[in-house]
Amino acid sequence: MQIERITSRKSPVVRDAASLLQKAEKRSEAGLFMAEGARLCADAAGSGTKIAACFFTENAQKKYGAYLNAVLKTAERTYCIEEHIAPLLSDTKNPQGIFCVCRMPARTADGLPVGAEPDNPGSRRMLVLENVQDPSNMGNVLRTAEALGVQHLALVGACCDLYAPKVLRGSMGAVFRLGVRQFSDATSCLSVLNGEKITSLAAVPDSAATPITAIPFETGSWAVWIGNEGNGLTAQAISGCHDRVTIPMRGRAESFNASTAAAIVLWEMMRGAGEGEKKHG
Amino acid sequence: MQIERITSRKSPVVRDAASLLQKAEKRSEAGLFMAEGARLCADAAGSGTKIAACFFTENAQKKYGAYLNAVLKTAERTYCIEEHIAPLLSDTKNPQGIFCVCRMPARTADGLPVGAEPDNPGSRRMLVLENVQDPSNMGNVLRTAEALGVQHLALVGACCDLYAPKVLRGSMGAVFRLGVRQFSDATSCLSVLNGEKITSLAAVPDSAATPITAIPFETGSWAVWIGNEGNGLTAQAISGCHDRVTIPMRGRAESFNASTAAAIVLWEMMRGAGEGEKKHG
Numbered sequence: 068m069q070i071e072r073i074t075s076r077k078s079p080v081v082r083d084a085a086s087l088l089q090k091a092e093k094r095s096e097a098g099l100f101m102a103e104g105a106r107l108c109a110d111a112a113g114s115g116t117k118i119a120a121c122f123f124t125e126n127a128q129k130k131y132g133a134y135l136n137a138v139l140k141t142a143e144r145t146y147c148i149e150e151h152i153a154p155l156l157s158d159t160k161n162p163q164g165i166f167c168v169c170r171m172p173a174r175t176a177d178g179l180p181v182g183a184e185p186d187n188p189g190s191r192r193m194l195v196l197e198n199v200q201d202p203s204n205m206g207n208v209l210r211t212a213e214a215l216g217v218q219h220l221a222l223v224g225a226c227c228d229l230y231a232p233k234v235l236r237g238s239m240g241a242v243f244r245l246g247v248r249q250f251s252d253a254t255s256c257l258s259v260l261n262g263e264k265i266t267s268l269a270a271v272p273d274s275a276a277t278p279i280t281a282i283p284f285e286t287g288s289w290a291v292w293i294g295n296e297g298n299g300l301t302a303q304a305i306s307g308c309h310d311r312v313t314i315p316m317r318g319r320a321e322s323f324n325a326s327t328a329a330a331i332v333l334w335e336m337m338r339g340a341g342e343g344e345k346k347h348g
Numbered sequence: 349m350q351i352e353r354i355t356s357r358k359s360p361v362v363r364d365a366a367s368l369l370q371k372a373e374k375r376s377e378a379g380l381f382m383a384e385g386a387r388l389c390a391d392a393a394g395s396g397t398k399i400a401a402c403f404f405t406e407n408a409q410k411k412y413g414a415y416l417n418a419v420l421k422t423a424e425r426t427y428c429i430e431e432h433i434a435p436l437l438s439d440t441k442n443p444q445g446i447f448c449v450c451r452m453p454a455r456t457a458d459g460l461p462v463g464a465e466p467d468n469p470g471s472r473r474m475l476v477l478e479n480v481q482d483p484s485n486m487g488n489v490l491r492t493a494e495a496l497g498v499q500h501l502a503l504v505g506a507c508c509d510l511y512a513p514k515v516l517r518g519s520m521g522a523v524f525r526l527g528v529r530q531f532s533d534a535t536s537c538l539s540v541l542n543g544e545k546i547t548s549l550a551a552v553p554d555s556a557a558t559p560i561t562a563i564p565f566e567t568g569s570w571a572v573w574i575g576n577e578g579n580g581l582t583a584q585a586i587s588g589c590h591d592r593v594t595i596p597m598r599g600r601a602e603s604f605n606a607s608t609a610a611a612i613v614l615w616e617m618m619r620g621a622g623e624g625e626k627k628h629g
Binding site: 203207209213214215216237239241244256280314316317320321322323324326327330331334337338 | 414423445484490491492494495496497518520522525561597598600602603604605607612615618619
């Protein structure tokens, strides 16, 4: 494999890659996004994500050789960059010195990356995020969904970009593997989920709603909707869902953080499906 | 009430207050900390936290009059500051213009702020955080604990400061009300909890450990230990606890985010105590 050396901060290759860090539009136009860090880049390669280019420093090569080799095997282009160039490609304070320009995966109608094994469509559990804007929250929700075995998500409205650097890192690579579909608004998402015979539940901080513990997740297909950090779900989403559910609270707090609410919902979906007693591994 | 006007950024009163934002040592020496924002400040006053000083801008007074009045009633000193001074007292990008210097609450041997209603010591459920260093994680854990009715926490080792601005904000004021005890290491904490007949469980990402769903939280007193974001619990903590528990996983992810793990543990404690069906309010 040919490795090109880059010594100048003005390299157009570096500049193009760096532009993918900033704007969702840039990423979506190009169909490319940036992954950073030894582990995340190796995870991308191992999950079948196509690597258009890999950038690495000599120090990173020494320190993370095993991870880097996994990436270099599949990368279309490879660049050894000088240390002073790494910060240009980085979204973190202390870059490890390994960066990949990844191709957005082709997805099936289900939102799954092509090649991923689909779960049973007859008993599907999924999470819908509406207008969730904090990338740390979204990344964490994706990580938790994968850990608990919920394979399908939908992003509705003005959610933050799935391929934003913080979402990728927070997700611990789950973005590469989960099924994610995007919808411009609640109505269009509901119409698709209804067509798939998935029952939609709106999570609301309202003691009059059905407790999440009362939902028979064991049978049928379910989607629980989680809303924006400050404002919750839109009226459109709430009125379009089949029922409203709530996480029972006891204390003085008025609500949960969005990613905490999502975690408890995901856990209940998994617990309710009789899998709470199974161990991982 | 006398309201002093402050027009200079060099005001020593402002400088002293601002110094509380930066360092845990400053806060702990002075026994003071800073709360910021209309709601959080009103929450501090409403929770019985003593307000040594309140700073507000004229704009904030117009916009958040009701919140501010609740604070001004109990504040020992009050300062109307010019708009350009607000950023000095702020830890956020867009300060609302209301700030309080609060006195750290006196706490009982239980860690509860003096005056708070203690729960039943015969069936106590508590969370222990060891070396949890991210203030957003810690703030979120405290918020979730309060929402689920877990009143007691312990901080062990090198946790981030309970009174750091991000912890306060993330906790949505739970810091003002929860019982929090601090220990220099796992052994000293275990010795106190053992003395109180509390069974300690170490949360580990290990499929060989007891699933959290198998713990009979309904009876007896329990403490679940959650470790550092990257390294988990120390060997000292794990070997000192009575048992190891795990959150069963299904997917490829190797672990949960610390605050997600804490949320699921807190939820199971509450669910296990037969309170999952209760609604809030």
